[in-house]
Amino acid sequence: MVSGAKAERPVLDGLTPRSAERRALMRETAEFYGLSESSVYRALRERARPKAFHRADRGQPRVMAPAQMERYCEVIAALKVRTTN
Numbered sequence: 001m002v003s004g005a006k007a008e009r010p011v012l013d014g015l016t017p018r019s020a021e022r023r024a025l026m027r028e029t030a031e032f033y034g035l036s037e038s039s040v041y042r043a044l045r046e047r048a049r050p051k052a053f054h055r056a057d058r059g060q061p062r063v064m065a066p067a068q069m070e071r072y073c074e075v076i077a078a079l080k081v082r083t084t085n
Contacts, residue, residue, distance in 0.1 A: 012044075 015022035030037045061069055 012022060012025065015025075026037050026040055030040045033040070060066075064072065
């Protein structure tokens, strides 16, 4: 994005969503970048969305240790085999 576009953001925040001035500003921005108005609105929406951070223990079970989880799965599998017709 052009650095001037950041300066325009406070202007958008001050306008109501259905304001004619806001609509004109969005239309001008879309024309400047060669995009549709929908693409500009989508870019602004995605920019305001919080980013997800990964936990330090990502991919590790939170409740049981891997060895306990494996034993638990073995017990369930054995019960399934035993109870199927």
